[in-house]
Amino acid sequence: MSKELKTFTREEVAKHNKPDDLWIIVDAKVYDVTKFKDLHPGGISVFHEDDIAGQDATEAFYGLHRHEVLLRPQYQRLQIGVLQGEKSVIYSHIAGELSKVPYAEPLGLTKEYHSPYYTESHRNFQRVLRKFVDEVVTPDALAREEDGKRPSVSVIKQMAEQGILAMNMGPGKHLKGRTLLGGIIKPEEFDRFHELILMQEGTRPAMRGYRDGQNSGATIGLPPVIHFGRPELRDRIVQEVLNGEKFISLAISEAFAGSDVAGLRTTAKKTPDGRHWIINGTKKWITNGTFSDYFTVGCKTDKGLTVILVERQDGVETKAIKTSYSSTAGTAYITFENVKVPVENTLGPEGGGVFVILSNFNHERWAMCCGGARNMRLIVEECLKWVNQRKAFGKPLHSQPVIRAKLADMIAKCEATQHWLESVTFQMQHMDYKQQAQLLAGPMALLKMFITRCQQDIARDAVQIFGGRGITRTGMGRLIEHRLTSRPPATQFHRTVTFDAILGGAEDVLGDLGVRQAIKAMPKNAKL
Numbered sequence: 001m002s003k004e005l006k007t008f009t010r011e012e013v014a015k016h017n018k019p020d021d022l023w024i025i026v027d028a029k030v031y032d033v034t035k036f037k038d039l040h041p042g043g044i045s046v047f048h049e050d051d052i053a054g055q056d057a058t059e060a061f062y063g064l065h066r067h068e069v070l071l072r073p074q075y076q077r078l079q080i081g082v083l084q085g086e087k088s089v090i091y092s093h094i095a096g097e098l099s100k101v102p103y104a105e106p107l108g109l110t111k112e113y114h115s116p117y118y119t120e121s122h123r124n125f126q127r128v129l130r131k132f133v134d135e136v137v138t139p140d141a142l143a144r145e146e147d148g149k150r151p152s153v154s155v156i157k158q159m160a161e162q163g164i165l166a167m168n169m170g171p172g173k174h175l176k177g178r179t180l181l182g183g184i185i186k187p188e189e190f191d192r193f194h195e196l197i198l199m200q201e202g203t204r205p206a207m208r209g210y211r212d213g214q215n216s217g218a219t220i221g222l223p224p225v226i227h228f229g230r231p232e233l234r235d236r237i238v239q240e241v242l243n244g245e246k247f248i249s250l251a252i253s254e255a256f257a258g259s260d261v262a263g264l265r266t267t268a269k270k271t272p273d274g275r276h277w278i279i280n281g282t283k284k285w286i287t288n289g290t291f292s293d294y295f296t297v298g299c300k301t302d303k304g305l306t307v308i309l310v311e312r313q314d315g316v317e318t319k320a321i322k323t324s325y326s327s328t329a330g331t332a333y334i335t336f337e338n339v340k341v342p343v344e345n346t347l348g349p350e351g352g353g354v355f356v357i358l359s360n361f362n363h364e365r366w367a368m369c370c371g372g373a374r375n376m377r378l379i380v381e382e383c384l385k386w387v388n389q390r391k392a393f394g395k396p397l398h399s400q401p402v403i404r405a406k407l408a409d410m411i412a413k414c415e416a417t418q419h420w421l422e423s424v425t426f427q428m429q430h431m432d433y434k435q436q437a438q439l440l441a442g443p444m445a446l447l448k449m450f451i452t453r454c455q456q457d458i459a460r461d462a463v464q465i466f467g468g469r470g471i472t473r474t475g476m477g478r479l480i481e482h483r484l485t486s487r488p489p490a491t492q493f494h495r496t497v498t499f500d501a502i503l504g505g506a507e508d509v510l511g512d513l514g515v516r517q518a519i520k521a522m523p524k525n526a527k528l
């Protein structure tokens with residue numbers, strides 16, 4: 001703020017309590033609202049109350065507004081001074097800072113607590129990453145959710161420069177030679193717990209559609225290229241995508257088949273000389289599809305399901321699908337009409353597509369679990385702040401046993417999911433890709449089912465705690481809100497939790513998968 005602030009006593013402020021000369025105090029700061037009152041979205045009358053005009057309105061203010069309101073330039077200008085001998089206690093979030101609200105951070109990453117998993121390297125990594133997300137990603141997330149455009153290419157480029165796009169793929173050779181977060185960690189040191197932090201910090205802007213828009217197509221579309229692509233193809237595409245120059249999507253699901261990958265109808269037929277595939281068909285709900293340059297496509301071939309890499313070209317059309325989250329995710333309907341692709345673009349063996357697709361599911365589901373668990377924690381933080389600052393029946397909301405019971409349930413779910421997630425992550429850390437596919441598919445499926453159920457429970461409870469604000473797009477409950485329309489910005493938790501319950505495997509299907517895996521592993525001699 002450029003103008004000089006004066007110092008006033010409470011007595012001096014109290015004299016300015018008339019409609020044509022009206023001041024208030026909020027958190028030891030003095031605001032002149034004489035002109036503003038006529039424009040105030042909450043109306044003029046609120047300022048005429050005896051306990052507001054010329055008085056300390058801190059409690060009333062925080063019962064009705066988020067702190068961020070006072071940070072808007074047009075409202076910052078209303079501040080004319082500060083109170084003599086008093087200090088503001090409410091301060092804005094400082095980029096990179098961890099929250100001090102109980103349960104707002106995973107226990108193992110909270111200052112006074114210990115962890116069998118996280119070391120100083122993980123904590124440093126989290127600090128640097130959080131600052132980057134706060135400063136670079138969050139402002140873009142808010143702006144793009146507002147205008148519905150894809151995440152800014154300049155932000156994706158910065159993510160690439162920091163090695164974030166590469167780290168999204170997990171530990172491995174693709175990190176070699178890259179500078180990660182300005183060199184805070186060496187590529188060979190990056191492990192699954194750094195990756196867990198990466199996934200969770202990236203979720204913190206709480207803009208679900210934007211999050212998926214941020215190259216999440218690559219998280220699922222690139223691994224088949226990394227693991228099954230021919231070297232020239234693999235090296236070219238991996239570099240382009242991880243440098244933020246090109247975008248890739250996984251194109252499996254169709255209007256005809258979702259969880260049932262064997263029921264896909266898109267076909268790939270070889271040309272008579274055997275050198276090309278001709279691809280025809282459609283794909284639906286393809287994340288990042290509207291702006292992707294490459295598509296990892298599941299096709300029916302004479303030898304069975306085969307995965308083929310398709311470059312955007314004539315015959316490939318993508319159009320946006322209006323889903324209940326925002327268009328920033330670039331969710332597309334894709335048509336392939338006589339698209340000619342060299343056979344060298346085949347990923348894995350012909351007819352081996354089911355394995356290529358399934359081998360990637362674990363990582364995709366794990367990444368979604370990381371995000372889901374973090375979202376819940378954010379909502380718990382929002383609720384704890386709200387019940388602490390909001391008064392009802394003359395008392396803070398948290399003095400109602402029914403509210404505390406809800407919070408207990410929410411916190412328990414949040415902690416249970418994070419701890420289970422960390423335990424599964426520890427297993428991943430010690431298993432190769434094949435072992436993970438064999439031994440973790442069941443636990444991962446059950447974990448994801450549990451997390452998406454908990455998310456929905458937490459969303460429902462959060463709306464109950466926030467009341468009308470939990471279903472209002474702006475204001476106190478904006479992160480909780482469940483909007484029934486699909487217009488952008490569509491960022492909010494209550495409505496978007498259902499995405500996690502569908503993407504990467506539907507909740508019920510995953511629960512069933514987990515139990516089927518357990519039954520398969522039952523020893524023959526296990527009898528009651």
Ligand code: HEM
Binds near residue numbers: 024043061069
């Ligand atoms: C500098 C002081 C103030 C500013 C800049 C301000 C600004 C705003 C803004 C921008 C809104 C729209 C909702 C939102 O974005 O959160 C709002 C709503 C409101 N304000 Fe204020 N306000 C101030 C002080 C007060 C005070 C002292 C009261 C009195 C008790 C008050 C009562 C309300 C009410 C009742 C609403 C409607 C809330 C709702 O719809 O849930 N405001 N205010």
